[in-house]
Amino acid sequence: MEPIPELRKIRTGIPGLDKMLKGGLIEGRPYLISGGPGAGKSIFVMQFLMQSIRKGEEALYITLEEPYDEIRQNMAQFGWDTRQVRILDVSPEAGTKEGSDMFSLSYLEEELVQELRRHPHKRVGLDSTSTLRMLEDHPTGGRRRILSIMKILTEARCTSLIICETNDNSPSMEGFLARGVIKLYTTTTAGEKIRAIGIEKMRGTSFDEHIRPFTITDQGIVIAADEIAFETFK
Ligand SMILES: Nc1ncnc2c1ncn2[C@@H]1O[C@H](COP(=O)(O)OP(=O)(O)OP(=O)(O)O)[C@@H](O)[C@H]1O
Numbered sequence: 001m002e003p004i005p006e007l008r009k010i011r012t013g014i015p016g017l018d019k020m021l022k023g024g025l026i027e028g029r030p031y032l033i034s035g036g037p038g039a040g041k042s043i044f045v046m047q048f049l050m051q052s053i054r055k056g057e058e059a060l061y062i063t064l065e066e067p068y069d070e071i072r073q074n075m076a077q078f079g080w081d082t083r084q085v086r087i088l089d090v091s092p093e094a095g096t097k098e099g100s101d102m103f104s105l106s107y108l109e110e111e112l113v114q115e116l117r118r119h120p121h122k123r124v125g126l127d128s129t130s131t132l133r134m135l136e137d138h139p140t141g142g143r144r145r146i147l148s149i150m151k152i153l154t155e156a157r158c159t160s161l162i163i164c165e166t167n168d169n170s171p172s173m174e175g176f177l178a179r180g181v182i183k184l185y186t187t188t189t190a191g192e193k194i195r196a197i198g199i200e201k202m203r204g205t206s207f208d209e210h211i212r213p214f215t216i217t218d219q220g221i222v223i224a225a226d227e228i229a230f231e232t233f234k
């Protein structure tokens, strides 16, 4: 009988998060990052990818939404030189390549498989499944696509963060498919924007079940892993 491979955790590079995750994310699995508009999802994912670059490993950001030059500009605000992060730009602004439909999901899958064959990416971010689902007419088709992309990423041994935009608290199908779900919350108290983060599920490990406050600083996301978030978050 083959031995069962041991679980290995990797550090996220997000201050406070590894403590909440009891050491980091289990390597080689897909995770979901959910939150509303402006919650910090894209920053979160890029901060995770930058940790790979710091370690001399390759990382990939798949964007179906923001054009990559805007992402690079936004992330430069945190002192991150994202030029080493490879980008697979399938955003509407990327235009249509001759002979192929840029917006088709089959195109995305083919490009992704080829990209992973050429580059041994340790970490991958995908922004976002909401766009992915918009491109698929049928709900079951969307589910199949997300499953298929998660499978491609898992087979290539990537630890991946998949962004899911949410506006309410209804459980998403992506959440059931992912090995773990991290939620970013925002609320306004006395005219001030309050942010918080919670781990909703994480297969294979125990984790901090409290919702913790976080801020977006000039160095990115910083979680106060020892503080309690006093506001009520949905
Ligand atoms: N340099 C900065 N310092 C502090 N906060 C910032 C800075 N840059 C951006 N932010 C905050 O981060 C938010 C954007 O973060 P991000 O782009 O990660 O959100 P998102 O969840 O991906 O949003 P969307 O759903 O629109 O894609 C801004 O709305 C702003 O509040």
Ligand SMILES: [Mg+2]
Binding pocket: 041, 042, 043, 127
């Ligand atoms: Mg975003």
